[in-house]
Amino acid sequence: MAKKKTNRTPAPAPAEKPATLKDLLGEDTIAKLKEQANELKKEEEQRREEARVKAEEVRKAEQKRLDNDFEHLLNNNKMDWNKFK
Structure with a gap:
């Protein structure tokens, strides 16, 4: 059997709203x-x-130190000399 469709109306809102903080x-x-x-x-x-700012300064100091480190420059150098022929 089919159920009847009933229209349910929402409960009426109370006249007074509860007090908020x-x-x-x-x-x-x-x-x-607020202030x-x-x-x-x-x-x-x-x-x-x-x-x-502090992190940026630390990063710049580390990069400067690595740029002056010859071993680091050799290890990170791309050995593709064909580009420079």
């Missing part, structure tokens, strides 16, 4: 929290930038 806190407290969050984001960005 934003509603319970004062606007000055919310503003302070603190922005400061933390800026500090984190500065730390990342400093770490990136």
Whole structure:
């Protein structure tokens, strides 16, 4: 037997919504929290930038050291002299 199609209507929304944390806190407290969050984001960005700069300096120093190392240059040299004939 076939089932009947029934139209189910969603339950009616309650008239009052439950209070949220934003509603319970004062606007000055919310503003302070947002400001603190922005400061933390800026500090984190500065730390990342400093770490990136430091890593770049280390990489450049290592490359400079390797460029002055004759053994390293010989080992990494392509021995295709036909290009230069």
